[in-house]
Amino acid sequence: MKRTHFLAGSAAVAGTAIANRAFADAPQAITLPFQSGQRELTAFPQKRPLIVLTSRPVQLETPSSVFDVGEFTPNDAFFVRWHLPNVPTQIDPASFRVRVRGAVNRPADFALDELRTRFASVEVNAVLECAGNSRGFSSPRVPGGQWANGAMGNARWRGIRLGDVLAYVQPQAGAIQVRFEGAERPALTATPQFQKSLKLDVATDPNVILAYQMNGADLPVLNGYPLRLIVPGYFGTYRVKALNDIEVLTEPDENYWMKTAYRVPDTPNYSVTPTDSGFATVPLSNLTVRSFITNLAGGDSVPPGPTSFRGIAFDGGSGIRGVAVSSDGGTTWRDATLGPDLGRFSFRRWTATFEARPGQTYVLASRATSIAGEQQVDRWNPSGYARNAVETLTVTVTA
């Protein structure tokens, strides 16, 4: 609807085809609704123009209007978050190998074809969300990647079960964790290599896969071609891209990205106040339950009459029990109608209506509850992780 009003310069310049092409190449801009929210929109390889959070490391945010198109986020609009500046840009799938080693009886180097032929192919619909999604809305603000709500997406992932690969290599007695590393590299040798680890019982969960396709196509390079880890229900940080090294460990992984980064206060809702200090921390794990209105944006105006609004909801893997909606800023709530259930790790669509009276203003909100009973809460932590507050947006009705 009015989302395009954020685009600085739109297709107002009709002109010739050549002029249009030139315009398409020109940088476009968007202003996210928080301080320092100015961003460029740039088309990176295999991607449509996306909101550039940082060009190095490559971090690209999905514009909010994309989430209205359906349950699945198109590959060319899917957000991108690398941690290190040097990402693979030339990949030969024929010579690609993933090494599985460590505390195993039968270490192996698998070619891509070998993985796909030796192990059963499976599919899972799963949300991928960055731990810092929506960090820009933290109040008070916190340093870090200043995402709005577009560091998330949902895809149909196809791959092989990590558990099948681990069974093949036979973890030894005493194995407790599995560490993953991909092909991204730091600029400095002193920078810790990006590595993430899962407990062995999580790694062997049948939903955890090594994915080589998303939404029926090869992974885009910037989303981890040719292979990435998918841990449905867990935050994106674990889903190592361009995965080429898997190591079974007998000691807890104490690398920087596990021991120091991506940790949250070990408190209810991972929440503290800005003056708290000295609290214990734990590694992030499951996504928190969220919901968004996708067909309207704050500041839109709508004609009078019955007005539909719709959106998406998801959680950390129990599934969505219900979505309540409000058109009076949260004073009263009623149930939205849920769309098809595409699996407990997937976006779930919902729809609702409100009666828009001429000249009035409405504050719309949605609030999801998971099957596990989790609800959206206000929280604050120093890294801005796991935000899942109830979002509101204001629309006015034409007279």
Place this chain on the structure above:
Amino acid sequence: MRRATQILGAALLIGSAVTLITGIRGAPAAEAPVMITLPAQNTNFRPAPGLEIAQRDCLTCHSAEYVTSQPALSKTAWTKEITKMRAAYGASIPEADTDPLVAYLLAQNPSVKK
């Protein structure tokens, strides 16, 4: 958040949400190498005294947007970020650069309250 671990644990009880694709096992066709070219990194720090220090100390590991997209951070917060870049990521930011770099980072954001 004890629930966190219980949710994935519940997966084992509820059963697998993954779908077994039958009939597609077998060697896929050979694929060609894939090559992409990334746009150049953005180096557009905002003008303010000390700009050349930011250009020298920051761009090795990340582009300018990591600075320009930050909200109005305090002197303490920026100092902590520099310490983090040095201690956690091994950035070779000379100690002598700390104060002028903090001054630049504060000055480059016009929203910062003086």
